[in-house]
Amino acid sequence: MTQEKQPITTNSAVPFPSTAVAAEAARDDAGIAKEDTAWTDRPEPAAGLAPITVAAPTPEPQDTAEGAPGRAPKMRADSISVFYGEKQALKDVSIQIHEDRVTAFIGPSGCGKSTFLRCFNRMNDTISGARVTGRIELDGEDINSAQMDVVHLRARVGMVFQKPNPFPKSIFENVAYGPRIHGLADKKADLEGIVEKSLKRAGLWDEVKDRLAESGTALSGGQQQRLCIARAIAVDPEVILMDEPASALDPIATAKIEELIHELRGRYAIAIVTHNMQQAARVSQRTAFFHLGELIEYGRTSDIFTNPREERTQDYITGRYG
Amino acid sequence: MSLTLALAAVLAIAAAAAYLGRNKAAGLRGGGARLNSLPSYHGGYVFLWAALPPLLLLAIWLPIHNALVEQAVSASPAGQQLPDFAMVREAILTEAREIATGQREAGFNPESAKLAPVYRSTMAHYAWIGGGLAILLALAGAAWALTRVRASFRARSGVERWVMGALVGASLIAILTTLGIVLSLLFESLRFFSMVPPAEFLFGTQWSPQMALRADQAGSSGAFGSLPLFWGTVFIGAIIAMVVAIPLGLMSAIFLTQYAPAKLRSVLKPALEILAGIPTVVYGYFAALTVAPAVRDIGINLGVGSASSESALAAGLVMGIMIIPLVSSMADDSIAAVPQSMRDGSLALGATRSETIKKVVLPAALPGVVGGVLLAVSRAIGETMIVVMAAGLAANLTLNPFESVTTVTTQIVQLLTGDQEFDSPKTLAAFALGLVLFVITLILNLIALRVVRKYREAYE
Numbered sequence: 001m002t003q004e005k006q007p008i009t010t011n012s013a014v015p016f017p018s019t020a021v022a023a024e025a026a027r028d029d030a031g032i033a034k035e036d037t038a039w040t041d042r043p044e045p046a047a048g049l050a051p052i053t054v055a056a057p058t059p060e061p062q063d064t065a066e067g068a069p070g071r072a073p074k075m076r077a078d079s080i081s082v083f084y085g086e087k088q089a090l091k092d093v094s095i096q097i098h099e100d101r102v103t104a105f106i107g108p109s110g111c112g113k114s115t116f117l118r119c120f121n122r123m124n125d126t127i128s129g130a131r132v133t134g135r136i137e138l139d140g141e142d143i144n145s146a147q148m149d150v151v152h153l154r155a156r157v158g159m160v161f162q163k164p165n166p167f168p169k170s171i172f173e174n175v176a177y178g179p180r181i182h183g184l185a186d187k188k189a190d191l192e193g194i195v196e197k198s199l200k201r202a203g204l205w206d207e208v209k210d211r212l213a214e215s216g217t218a219l220s221g222g223q224q225q226r227l228c229i230a231r232a233i234a235v236d237p238e239v240i241l242m243d244e245p246a247s248a249l250d251p252i253a254t255a256k257i258e259e260l261i262h263e264l265r266g267r268y269a270i271a272i273v274t275h276n277m278q279q280a281a282r283v284s285q286r287t288a289f290f291h292l293g294e295l296i297e298y299g300r301t302s303d304i305f306t307n308p309r310e311e312r313t314q315d316y317i318t319g320r321y322g
Numbered sequence: 323m324s325l326t327l328a329l330a331a332v333l334a335i336a337a338a339a340a341y342l343g344r345n346k347a348a349g350l351r352g353g354g355a356r357l358n359s360l361p362s363y364h365g366g367y368v369f370l371w372a373a374l375p376p377l378l379l380l381a382i383w384l385p386i387h388n389a390l391v392e393q394a395v396s397a398s399p400a401g402q403q404l405p406d407f408a409m410v411r412e413a414i415l416t417e418a419r420e421i422a423t424g425q426r427e428a429g430f431n432p433e434s435a436k437l438a439p440v441y442r443s444t445m446a447h448y449a450w451i452g453g454g455l456a457i458l459l460a461l462a463g464a465a466w467a468l469t470r471v472r473a474s475f476r477a478r479s480g481v482e483r484w485v486m487g488a489l490v491g492a493s494l495i496a497i498l499t500t501l502g503i504v505l506s507l508l509f510e511s512l513r514f515f516s517m518v519p520p521a522e523f524l525f526g527t528q529w530s531p532q533m534a535l536r537a538d539q540a541g542s543s544g545a546f547g548s549l550p551l552f553w554g555t556v557f558i559g560a561i562i563a564m565v566v567a568i569p570l571g572l573m574s575a576i577f578l579t580q581y582a583p584a585k586l587r588s589v590l591k592p593a594l595e596i597l598a599g600i601p602t603v604v605y606g607y608f609a610a611l612t613v614a615p616a617v618r619d620i621g622i623n624l625g626v627g628s629a630s631s632e633s634a635l636a637a638g639l640v641m642g643i644m645i646i647p648l649v650s651s652m653a654d655d656s657i658a659a660v661p662q663s664m665r666d667g668s669l670a671l672g673a674t675r676s677e678t679i680k681k682v683v684l685p686a687a688l689p690g691v692v693g694g695v696l697l698a699v700s701r702a703i704g705e706t707m708i709v710v711m712a713a714g715l716a717a718n719l720t721l722n723p724f725e726s727v728t729t730v731t732t733q734i735v736q737l738l739t740g741d742q743e744f745d746s747p748k749t750l751a752a753f754a755l756g757l758v759l760f761v762i763t764l765i766l767n768l769i770a771l772r773v774v775r776k777y778r779e780a781y782e
Contacts, residue, residue, distance in 0.1 A: 123670060128583075151674055152672065154669065154672035158670065159666075161663055161667060167681075177673075178671040178673075181671070181673050181677050182672060228667065232670075235671055235672060
């Protein structure tokens with residue numbers, strides 16, 4: 001059974017070695033916070049890793065065992081339900097997003113994964129009739145509380161959308177937009193520095209450094225998406241949410257985005273919604289499988305793809321539906 | 323036989339022929355043939371062929387009819403004795419026609435009574451010719467179309483062609499009317515420019531269109547420098563009105579599209595559109611009776627000695643209010659056309675709603691907003707009632723909004739009101755003014771449409 005599913009994880013066209021997934025998984029296991037309860041409640045695939053216990057949802061110091069940087073989750077969602085008018089789009093979902101790790105949300109269309117992602121920076125506020133219940137914390141702070149300014153929240157939790165949506169401004173202005181509104185740079189030189197650094201991190205600098213004054217909308221789709229990532233990076237967020245960032249792109253541009261996600265992982269907590277299971281397998285260390293508004297399974301990506309606990313997960317990743 | 327009767331006869335023939343055609347087609351189907359078109363289409367086809375050609379003929383005949391009758395009456399023995407003086411002659415002919423058609427009992431001129439029977443018989447004569455031709459044409463059309471009713475005949479596409487012809491005709495009428503208006507404007511303007519040099523008209527700063535009736539009359543030199551008029555028009559319509567309409571219209575559009583909850587929007591938007599439904603004459607007396615005195619008082623309080631009760635400011639303010647719905651609905655459309663994804667992108671970066679609007683939505687919507695503003699300007703400078711009532715008649719070249727200025731449209735009204743002789747430059751100047759105004763608004767509209775179209779291409 002494991003043999004049958006192996007090709008899914010190895011069948012990658014990404015520039016970094018496909019064995020990376022397994023390696024990440026092994027390395028990551030050491031750093032799992034204990035509150036990852038539901039899905040750690042089973043035998044570990046490999047021996048000699050961090051002892052897993054079903055523990056209270058508070059981080060404990062002994063998480064740092066085995067030398068791995070175990071720590072509290074960057075963001076924690078607790079029994080989140082979302083309603084669009086009368087219709088319930090998401091049912092009682094709890095999940096943690098960790099620093100240094102990419103969490104992928106997968107599932108068939110309409111399963112609520114994008115809706116869930118938009119809860120983390122309160123983008124559902126912009127949809128009239130949408131109602132979110134439950135608690136989401138960023139570094140232990142309730143993001144829906146009155147003390148949390150949504151403007152600051154969104155500066156800390158950036159987002160990249162499905163369709164590249166650069167502003168109809170120059171490439172420079174697109175990236176400088178966030179730093180400007182948040183007053184991150186006083187001098188022009190500082191701003192230029194931020195723009196350059198962000199474009200470099202987004203892997204776009206070499207392609208656009210000679211034409212920063214050109215319109216961002218004149219770039220190719222893949223470049224536009226990396227521009228949007230640079231734009232999100234420019235405000236120095238702690239978490240980056242990506243809503244199917246490569247679904248509108250061709251395979252080469254997709255590979256670049258995936259490579260970029262891989263590189264950004266060290267710096268930001270990343271949550272990515274994807275339709276593409278291979279992509280989830282390639283870029284993520286944690287995978288959450290959603291179906292019909294419910295979280296079916298959440299665990300290490302290597303486990304989800306090689307040894308899922310739930311039959312529905314297995315049916316989905318083997319392509320029986322979805 | 324009157325032409326009305328001919329008309330009824332044509333319609334009756336067409337109806338009967340349609341019935342026959344339909345029955346013939348139905349009969350073919352009854353006989354087992356597979357019809358290309360439904361029987362009702364065959365009926366319709368026959369009807370169109372029987373009715374439309376004679377109707378067209380009658381439409382052309384009617385205007386010719388009167389000329390033919392008049393000619394024949396003048397050529398008759400009684401008509402030969404009419405006086406040669408054209409005015410008297412025409413008066414008698416008109417009276418005779420009115421007696422002949424029963425519109426009046428007796429004429430003022432005794433000759434008309436003599437002429438009436440001649441008139442009556444000639445009219446009947448030509449009505450017979452016209453009516454007869456129409457009926458013949460109807461019969462011929464019906465017969466021809468009936469012979470075409472066959473199983474394989476494509477009556478449906480035949481009807482389709484007639485429908486297309488009708489649509490082409492309708493649009494042609496609109497285009498030809500526009501062309502006619504432009505040409506009449508052009509020819510009258512050319513007459514004017516043959517009396518007043520175009521350079522003097524376009525660049526002169528003296529406007530005093532009163533012509534001397536007698537050679538020794540003083541003070542009426544007839545100066546046709548239209549610059550003060552166009553300045554007044556621009557000052558009121560393109561400057562003061564826009565200073566009012568652009569911010570208010572834009573802000574209300576932003577509120578309606580970005581901030582107002584759906585319920586409030588559904589109330590406010592129609593309320594704003596009521597502004598567009600107020601007749602301009604109502605705006606006019608609002609400007610003249612309410613706003614203008616208030617503006618004059620403000621001007622006097624501010625120490626502007628020349629504050630007039632008919633000021634550019636009063637007319638411009640009210641015109642700006644009138645234009646708000648136009649600016650706001652165009653801005654509304656173009657703001658709503660900015661993709662939500664762009665707004666989301668900005669909001670997700672931690673921008674507030676107003677920052678998003680200011681820095682992303684408005685710049686993206688700008689071409690559409692500019693297009694709307696240009697259309698509003700062209701509407702404002704062509705607007706007449708408000709400025710006639712509130713702007714005054716003094717052709718001043720002034721920057722002081724409290725002073726009275728006059729506009730092109732106001733002057734056209736002045737030049738053409740009352741009894742006029744259509745061979746003096748004073749009257750013809752109205753056409754030249756109209757022509758220049760038309761050219762300006764045409765250019766503005768073309769630019770606006772192009773800007774708006776370019777913008778649409780960018781987002782769809």
